[in-house]
Structures are given as structure tokens and as C-alpha cells.
Amino acid sequence: MEYAAGGDLQALIECAKRRGVPLGNERVTLWTAELASALEHIHALGIIHRDVKSQNVLLSREGHVKLGDFGIARVLTETREQARQRPCILTCTAALQLPATGWCAAGCMQNSVKR
DSSP states (O other): OOOOTTOBHHHHHHHHHHHTOOOOHHHHHHHHHHHHHHHHHHHHTTEEOOOOSGGGEEEOTTSOEEEOOOTTOEEOOSOHHHHHHSOOOEEOOSTTOOEEOHHHHHHHHHHHHHO
16 A cells, blocks of 8 residues: 555644634545545455544545555455344544444544535
8 A cells, every 4th residue: 555645634623623614524534435435445345444533544645535454354255145234333543433334434524524
């Protein structure tokens, strides 16, 4: 993975809060769409990230999302049908701390960015 010159989303959120400058709906919407696309891509490859949070969302110099830190990611070894038969709840690691899937974690991050 190449260098993410824009830093991580958590640092950007903290900087914006300190300065009292909102990040803007357009930027947040773009990041959410790009994160959803990244999750869709890795899920299509059978990879589950398992640690989606603002510290693991990196930004390029141009401000585009790069999903990082696959340290606890797992490759699925069962079929979708087998997975559907087994209940599974992941914890949203952003501010809301609600039961969530990877998609909801992205939504939790979007909510924490907008605050």
C-alpha cells in the first residue's frame, strides 16, 4: 500500500473540531461512498476487515479514502449460505457503540464526522 499523505480520518476529525471548522456534507458523503465501495470490494474478495474505524480510514493527498490496517481481517472460509445460518454481530467501533455490520460501522463513522 502506498503512503497516505492525507493522514487518517480520526486526526482530521480532531483537527476540525479544535479549529471549529465543519468538514462539510459533500466531503463526508464522498468519504462514506468511497468507504462503502472499499468494503464492497474486499467483501467480494471474501475478506472481512473487522476493524473499521476512523483511525483505519486513511486519506490520500487528494482526499480520497484508503482502508488500512488489515491486521485482524479474515478471509471467509464458508459459503454465504453457511454464514447466513450463523448469527453474527460486530461492534461498531465509532462513537455510537451499537451492534453493527461493516456497513453500519461506516454509518457510525459518518455520524461521528458530522458532529
